[in-house]
Amino acid sequence: MKKENSPNSITLEEPFLESFKYPRHVQMVMKGNYAAAEAARLCRAGFIPAYPITPQTTIVERLSELVSEGKLDATYINMDSEHSVFAAAMGAAIGGERVFTATAGQGLFYAHEVLQAIAHFRLPMVVCNVGRPSIPWNIWSDQSDSLSQRDTGWIQFYGESSQEVLDTIIQAYVLTERIQIPVMVVLDAFYQSHTSENIWMPDQNLADRFLPPIQAGPMSIDMKQPKSFGGLLPPEYYNKMNYSFWKAMNKVEAIAEEIGIDFGAHFGRPYSNVEAVNIGPKTRLILVTLSSITSTARGVIRDYPEIGLLKLRLFKPFPREAVRQALAPLSRDAIVAIVERNFLGDREGGIMQEMKRALYGSDYKMYDFFAGTGGKDVPPETIEKIIHRAFQQPEEATWVDVD
Amino acid sequence: MKPALEFLIKDEKVYSGALSCRGCGWSLLVRHLASILGEDTVYVAPASCFSIISGPYPLQELKANLVHTVFAAAPATATGVRAALDRQGKKDTTVVILAGDGGTFDIGLQALSGAAARNENLLYIVNNNGAYMNTGIQSSTATPYGAVTTTNPGEGFKRAWPKDLMGIIAAHNLPYAATASLAFLEDLRQKVEKAKNTKGFRLLMIDGPCPPGHKTDPAMSIHIGRLAVETRLFPLFEVERQDYTINYRPGKNIPVEECMKHQGRFKQLFRPENRQMIEEVQAHTDRYWMRLEMLAGM
Numbered sequence: 001m002k003k004e005n006s007p008n009s010i011t012l013e014e015p016f017l018e019s020f021k022y023p024r025h026v027q028m029v030m031k032g033n034y035a036a037a038e039a040a041r042l043c044r045a046g047f048i049p050a051y052p053i054t055p056q057t058t059i060v061e062r063l064s065e066l067v068s069e070g071k072l073d074a075t076y077i078n079m080d081s082e083h084s085v086f087a088a089a090m091g092a093a094i095g096g097e098r099v100f101t102a103t104a105g106q107g108l109f110y111a112h113e114v115l116q117a118i119a120h121f122r123l124p125m126v127v128c129n130v131g132r133p134s135i136p137w138n139i140w141s142d143q144s145d146s147l148s149q150r151d152t153g154w155i156q157f158y159g160e161s162s163q164e165v166l167d168t169i170i171q172a173y174v175l176t177e178r179i180q181i182p183v184m185v186v187l188d189a190f191y192q193s194h195t196s197e198n199i200w201m202p203d204q205n206l207a208d209r210f211l212p213p214i215q216a217g218p219m220s221i222d223m224k225q226p227k228s229f230g231g232l233l234p235p236e237y238y239n240k241m242n243y244s245f246w247k248a249m250n251k252v253e254a255i256a257e258e259i260g261i262d263f264g265a266h267f268g269r270p271y272s273n274v275e276a277v278n279i280g281p282k283t284r285l286i287l288v289t290l291s292s293i294t295s296t297a298r299g300v301i302r303d304y305p306e307i308g309l310l311k312l313r314l315f316k317p318f319p320r321e322a323v324r325q326a327l328a329p330l331s332r333d334a335i336v337a338i339v340e341r342n343f344l345g346d347r348e349g350g351i352m353q354e355m356k357r358a359l360y361g362s363d364y365k366m367y368d369f370f371a372g373t374g375g376k377d378v379p380p381e382t383i384e385k386i387i388h389r390a391f392q393q394p395e396e397a398t399w400v401d402v403d
Numbered sequence: 404m405k406p407a408l409e410f411l412i413k414d415e416k417v418y419s420g421a422l423s424c425r426g427c428g429w430s431l432l433v434r435h436l437a438s439i440l441g442e443d444t445v446y447v448a449p450a451s452c453f454s455i456i457s458g459p460y461p462l463q464e465l466k467a468n469l470v471h472t473v474f475a476a477a478p479a480t481a482t483g484v485r486a487a488l489d490r491q492g493k494k495d496t497t498v499v500i501l502a503g504d505g506g507t508f509d510i511g512l513q514a515l516s517g518a519a520a521r522n523e524n525l526l527y528i529v530n531n532n533g534a535y536m537n538t539g540i541q542s543s544t545a546t547p548y549g550a551v552t553t554t555n556p557g558e559g560f561k562r563a564w565p566k567d568l569m570g571i572i573a574a575h576n577l578p579y580a581a582t583a584s585l586a587f588l589e590d591l592r593q594k595v596e597k598a599k600n601t602k603g604f605r606l607l608m609i610d611g612p613c614p615p616g617h618k619t620d621p622a623m624s625i626h627i628g629r630l631a632v633e634t635r636l637f638p639l640f641e642v643e644r645q646d647y648t649i650n651y652r653p654g655k656n657i658p659v660e661e662c663m664k665h666q667g668r669f670k671q672l673f674r675p676e677n678r679q680m681i682e683e684v685q686a687h688t689d690r691y692w693m694r695l696e697m698l699a700g701m
Contacts, residue, residue: 083473084479088479090483231457234459
């Protein structure tokens with residue numbers, strides 16, 4: 001079923017036209033972590049609490065440089081732990097500042113308690129997580145850290161490329177400040193964080209037009225109208241608070257979609273919560289992916305006309321409507337193969353759990369594949385293995401490349 | 404002698420109805436603090452008795468903003484609040500942490516040390532009542548040697564010495580740290596005033612009366628607090644960078660047991676088989692005082 005590569009797939013004039021592709025942008029070669037830091041600069045983050053952890057470290061290092069070079073007017077503070085980083089982020093957000101920070105793996109796990117507090121305080125902020133797993137020590141790419149924080153009440157996006165990470169951070173500030181729910185933007189350790197890619201860097205005024213300065217919200221300190229934030233909340237009030245959080249969370253999918261389209265109008269690169277590639281009635285199998293594995297899968301499926309791809313960009317709240325719409329054209333026999341770079345201690349990976357919840361009541365043939373946890377490479381051959389094994393419709397989730 | 408009608412608190416900055424126990428130090432402390440610090444203040448509180456005393460939603464005791472935060476990281480949250488206020492030009496607004504001893508000596512020590520080492524412009528108030536009183540009298544590392552708590556399996560009282568928080572704090576080389584007692588209100592108020600007018604990280608440790616936890620008569624709270632100072636169990640002193648000042652030298656050598664005997668939490672030490680522990684507390688107290696005198700004489 002493999003088709004031959006077309007020799008005419010690259011056109012000659014492309015490099016020249018490419019340089020005019022996005023007006024008011026500069027094309028640069030940049031590592032993913034630097035793209036994340038530059039996004040914080042473009043968004044004029046005002047408060048940056050920092051604590052180093054591999055592979056996040058170059059984000060906070062670059063932010064420190066940007067502040068010292070005068071390119072970013074932010075208060076940058078070296079904290080004593082990730083727990084304190086997030087607690088300080090919380091304080092500054094209550095103080096009405098635009099907050100940015102970044103962490104990874106153990107740091108995110110350590111901050112778990114504060115993640116809950118920030119979300120339930122309904123504080124706007126954007127945080128980058130460079131995914132890596134828990135102890136035994138491992139610093140390589142894995143999404144178990146962020147996926148295990150999916151129930152903290154944070155919105156989560158996963159970026160396929162460094163460009164997408166940069167663009168998503170900008171969109172995330174518009175989203176978080178509109179709906180007062182914090183946003184986590186996740187990138188892959190090393191494959192993205194330390195890998196140089198082509199980036200289109202927007203001009204500052206383009207970003208400013210898209211993202212206006214932060215406004216005081218209902219959870220901001222007002223010295224003229226003092227109040228108590230987060231005191232003991234009796235049961236009836238707590239229940240009511242969660243109800244209002246739930247109502248807001250239910251709007252996120254639609255608002256994020258709208259912001260993605262609006263971003264396209266401003267920057268020339270529209271985004272959607274999910275992306276469907278080659279999903280139609282004749283598609284025999286689709287891969288479901290997050291982050292940089294998506295790019296590998298894109299390359300592989302070019303050779304397989306009957307194979308499609310569903311990329312999840314928004315993960316929390318899970319884009320149920322978009323996933324349902326994306327899969328709607330599939331035939332009843334089509335197979336859904338999910339690629340999991342995470343292990344949450346259960347029979348299924350985190351993406352499968354969400355897919356089943358989203359598609360409850362429909363009868364898609366879904367198969368789960370663990371591949372690449374702890375940073376193990378997922379090359380095109382592994383994707384091909386997943387495709388072949390999925391056609392065999394295995395009963396249990398399958399670990400690829402372990403034996 | 405001042406006229407009897409001259410009150411220390413001229414303008415109350417708290418509302419009535421604080422939910423404290425009878426004889427609790429927190430509400431009296433906060434009344435005095437708030438009257439000096441005023442409304443241009445943001446309070447940050449980790450979990451402690453004060454979280455409850457200040458009022459469950461929608462109540463609020465203080466006439467100022469109050470941010471309740473996670474137990475382990477009040478100084479970190481206050482750091483964020485401070486940074487935000489500074490960025491908005493509100494540099495004169497005081498940011499104050501109100502914490503108990505559990506939130507200071509134990510779970511919050513790292514965040515406290517971090518903020519102190521950065522010399523954040525914050526005022527840290529620790530109401531040290533010597534145990535986790537809000538959850539029902541469990542041992543903290545501030546719990547005195549020999550005190551009963553609900554988490555001392557076996558004998559029922561603590562056999563380890565409390566941390567020397569003031570020593571730890573002084574080691575951070577801070578602009579201002581001091582101890583204060585509700586039985587010495589003018590000294591306490593002067594220290595709050597001084598702390599308010601000092602830039603950088605300041606810490607005040609207050610001896611916190613707690614009738615249910617110390618098993619004392621609520622009417623005796625201030626009296627016992629005075630005895631704690633007079634017996635040198637709770638010396639009143641200040642540390643400015645490396646410089647120590649003793650603020651009050653008791654005129655008489657009153658034995659520690661004169662203070663301890665009013666507190667049910669030390670009752671078992673008065674049994675013949677444990678009497679020696681009181682002597683150990685006396686020896687420890689005497690050594691600590693000698694050390695303070697040496698530091699103050701430097």
